[in-house]
Amino acid sequence: NAGVTQTPKFQVLKTGQSMTLQCAQDMNHEYMSWYRQDPGMGLRLIHYSVGAGITDQGEVPNGYNVSRSTTEDFPLRLLSAAPSQTSVYFCASSRAGPSEKLFFGSGTQLSVL
Amino acid sequence: GEDVEQSLFLSVREGDSSVINCTYTDSSSTYLYWYKQEPGAGLQLLTYIFSNMDMKQDQRLTVLLNKKDKHLSLRIADTQTGDSAIYFCAESNQAGTALIFGKGTTLSVSS
Numbered sequence: 127n128a129g130v131t132q133t134p135k136f137q138v139l140k141t142g143q144s145m146t147l148q149c150a151q152d153m154n155h156e157y158m159s160w161y162r163q164d165p166g167m168g169l170r171l172i173h174y175s176v177g178a179g180i181t182d183q184g185e186v187p188n189g190y191n192v193s194r195s196t197t198e199d200f201p202l203r204l205l206s207a208a209p210s211q212t213s214v215y216f217c218a219s220s221r222a223g224p225s226e227k228l229f230f231g232s233g234t235q236l237s238v239l
Numbered sequence: 240g241e242d243v244e245q246s247l248f249l250s251v252r253e254g255d256s257s258v259i260n261c262t263y264t265d266s267s268s269t270y271l272y273w274y275k276q277e278p279g280a281g282l283q284l285l286t287y288i289f290s291n292m293d294m295k296q297d298q299r300l301t302v303l304l305n306k307k308d309k310h311l312s313l314r315i316a317d318t319q320t321g322d323s324a325i326y327f328c329a330e331s332n333q334a335g336t337a338l339i340f341g342k343g344t345t346l347s348v349s350s
Contacts, residue, residue, distance in 0.1 A: 130281075159337065166247075168327070168342035169282075176336070184337060216281050224338045225270055225331050230281030 128152050132217050132231035139207040139238045147202040147234050149217030155229070157220045158200040159184070160192065162213040163233075169216065175200055176223065207238045241265040241332050243341035250347045257315040259344045261328030266309060268330040272338065273302065273313045276325040285326070286313070315346075323348045 133148045151158065159174035161184075171184030175194040189211060191203040200219075204211060215234045220226040242264045251257045263271065269290050274282040288295045288302045288311070295302045301314040315322055325343040332339050 161340075166342060169340040171337045171339075174337055182336065218281070223335065225335060227284045228274075228282070228338065230283065232279075232281050 130217055130219055130229050130231040132215075132234050134234060135232070136235050137237070139204075139236065141208060141238060143207050145204055145207065147204075147215055147217075147236070149200045149202065149231060150198050151200075151217075151219040151229070152198065153219065153221070153229065154197060155219035155221050156197065157223050157226075158194065159218050159224070159228075160190070160200070160202045161216045161218065162186065163216060164213050172202065172215075174224075204236075209238045212236060212238045241330065241339045243328050243330055243339050245326075245328050245341035245344045247342065248345050248347070250349065251318050253318060253320055253348055253350045255318055257318045257322070257346055257348075259313045259315075259326050259328075259346065261311040261313075261341055263309050263311065263328070263330045263339075265330055265333055265339075266306065267333060270331065271302075271304065271311050272329040273300075273311075274327040274329060274340070276327065276343070278324075282327060318346075318348050320348045320350055322346060 130151045160172040161169040173192040175181045217231040218228045272287045273285045275285045276282045299316045303312045328341040329338040
């Protein structure tokens with residue numbers, strides 16, 4: 127049982143480059159979300175989705191786009207990477223919403239130079 | 240808006256009890272959570288407490304909730320070196336659409 131799978135595990139970008147962080151879950155979860163983790167800042171919500179075709183912004187959405195075309199996948203796109211987006215990114219999912227147990231991926235460590 | 244506050248560091252000796260404290264702002268949260276993050280890994284749900292409970296015990300873990308003071312604590316009995324990790328307190332936001340996490344408490348256990 128794979129759970130929540132994030133790829134890549136590590137990525138280095140130059141300022142201005144774009145890329146997509148992948149997140150897939152095989153538990154048929156309706157709720158998926160993206161967090162970023164920064165030292166001294168804890169986890170901050172970027173975007174979330176309560177089901178296929180439905181997305182909404184979290185606390186820190188600027189510079190990121192998401193889409194949810196299938197139940198399984200919830201990619202996070204960085205349109206024009208900035209050094210301020212250097213962070214560890216976590217995808218998390220749950221059966222119906224955040225009040226249920228959240229399953230986290232192992233994270234993507236992103237550096238923007 | 241909602242906010243969750245935790246102390247950042249705790250250091251204990253193996254075999255001692257650890258107590259990690261948390262304060263939160265949104266009294267409407269139905270559940271309050273403790274998540275654990277081991278080095279290089281994502282977070283895992285450790286335990287949770289329903290908002291109308293004062294205490295929940297789960298093996299070595301005891302969660303205490305003081306709703307009046309909006310204070311949540313996690314006690315780990317007989318702390319082991321394998322308990323070294325970052326512990327996050329979390330509550331639901333008012334809309335029920337996301338969890339708000341504290342900054343995390345780094346627990347260091349020395350032998």
